[in-house]
Amino acid sequence: MKTGYQAPAGPGPARQLDVSTLRSRFPALRRAVAGRPVAYFDGPGGTQVPAEVADKVRRYLVEHNANAGWNYPSSQETSAVLAAGRSAFADLLGGRPDEIAFGANMTTITLRISRALGQSLRPGDPVVVTELDHHANVDPWKALAGERGAEIRVARMDPATGALDLEDLEEKLQGARLLAMGAASNAIGTITDVPTVAGMARAAGALVYVDAVHYAAHKLVDVRAMAADFLVISPYKIYGPHLGVLWGRREHLEALELPRVESSPDQAPERVETGTQSFEAIAGGTAAVDFLASVIPDRGDDAGDSRRDRLARTFAALHEHGDRMFRRLWTGINEVPGVRVHGSPPGQDRTPTLGFMIPGIRPAEATAALAERGVFITHGDFYATTVVRRLGYGDDGMLRAGCAAYTTAEEVDRLVDGVRELAGAGSDVRSRS
Ligand SMILES: Cc1ncc(COP(=O)(O)O)c(C=O)c1O
Known part of the structure; x- marks a missing residue:
């Protein structure tokens, strides 16, 4: 069976996303919880919006x-x-x-x-x-x-x-x-x-x-x-x-x-x-x-390119950025003992969205605890009910963290640290029970 579709020829090698300039266009990223800026990992449920x-x-x-x-x-x-x-x-x-x-x-x-x-x-x-x-x-x-x-x-x-x-x-x-x-x-x-x-x-x-x-x-x-x-x-x-x-x-x-x-x-x-x-x-x-078409600015030698060309440049950069953030997230979460991760590892054709589960803590409680640390992630079945059931979860569902264009390495690390703390708390709960 033939597989391995590659996206149509893109705009050449991906140019890096300037994440800090891009972030300055999103007013929501100024929101803080307990003195820390919110890290939004809820993009698969809806991304934040640029001021324009x-x-x-x-x-x-x-x-x-x-x-x-x-x-x-x-x-x-x-x-x-x-x-x-x-x-x-x-x-x-x-x-x-x-x-x-x-x-x-x-x-x-x-x-x-x-x-x-x-x-x-x-x-x-x-x-x-x-x-x-x-x-x-x-x-x-x-x-x-x-x-x-x-x-x-x-x-x-x-x-x-x-x-x-x-x-x-x-x-x-x-x-x-x-x-x-x-x-x-x-x-x-x-x-x-x-x-x-x-x-x-x-x-x-x-x-x-x-x-x-x-x-x-x-x-x-x-x-x-x-x-x-x-x-x-x-x-x-x-x-x-x-x-x-x-x-x-x-x-x-x-x-x-x-x-x-x-x-x-x-x-x-x-x-x-x-x-x-x-x-x-x-x-x-x-x-x-x-x-989206404006994210990777013209180099000066590509004046007159179409909006579709500019979108192709952006998506190449978004993909490269998402891949980097996802690799860090996958590696970090996998180092936390007991946490289950789902889907394919980094390097395969995938989006930077991770479905996972922390043992010993209900998904709704985990997301509330992470929210107190300024990390917004989602839980439940995300209407992908059959996927979540086939992965072995019940009505409580599982956890989901999605990287977006504005995600930073510091935010990924904050999420991983939060998961590590909760997984430790989960094992305390288990050893007491
Ligand atoms: C993959 C996928 N399909 C469909 C939908 C439904 O989209 P809408 O909320 O626009 O009806 C969603 C929303 O979460 C989704 O993630």
Whole structure:
């Protein structure tokens, strides 16, 4: 089986991220707990936002607020905000502006698209979902069993490696009409080789719906190279405001059998959207793409490069930085006796997100204790319920720490020190019991 997808040729060797300059753009990083600046490891649940993104949201509301499509300046400005948003997310995803639709969030978009695609299913048509996915890309498809009589097949993950079992997937894809898959696991950072898996699905005659919500924070999406039919992201995971973005092949966006309000537009991509959009969030989302495109400044010899080129430079640097932070985190946490870590080690294609467990202390108590040290990490199942269950955890879930563009080595060390203290306390608890 062919694996090992490499991202399309990038901008040459990665240039280093200037983390301290980048951090100065994030007001939230000035927040302190007990005299120490907060270390935010909650990026997989939502990243912090640069001042310029927040300013764009505010400025839209105070200077341009209107509905789109009318013949006066603030309405025309609002239409321009919408057009600029489609163009920014087309650049981020490698698609075209007329293939970009907005929604409240990834879950809402996926519920809508799954209902529409379900219209063409006949009883017994196989639909494949995976154990590795966030349930926003599982449950909307599973519901098609009851609604359309679809046969739902669940592709297995291997808990030891945290990867999809591609042989099992290949079997499950036989005769499938649709594959819903994730590009990266929000619980343990596994990256799935989308072009390879999408190629397997297409060969079986299935459409491919990709959840790139976690992936898009760490790697540059390229919808054409990924050979997807639909791909969804949530800008609030990539330094933007709360919003959902869908990319879909134009022919699909035109043909989807969508429930609609009679007088709403019927041309793509507008026909995929419902009601009035959050123009302020779209303005902020555009600013987040521009922020990302500005992270690695021009050297002077690359004037005239496109926003997509600049994004490619940034993502190469983000990946290199994330890799360094993750290596430090993985090594540090692995030196703490008894702590369990999940997913692949550093050096493999993964995001800098670590799922782990400290023995003898409940995840909710561990995160509260770390928060008192100014370290914000998340616990639970992160809606990746099946992953967390397959790793052997119950309702309390596990711990998750994600490195972001603004993460520093000092913050990683502070997290590791906190985990070490809690693991020591855990073993005290065990030896007393
Ligand atoms: C991988 C992944 N998919 C989907 C979602 C759901 O996104 P939204 O909150 O935009 O509905 C999340 C959110 O945590 C996620 O991490």
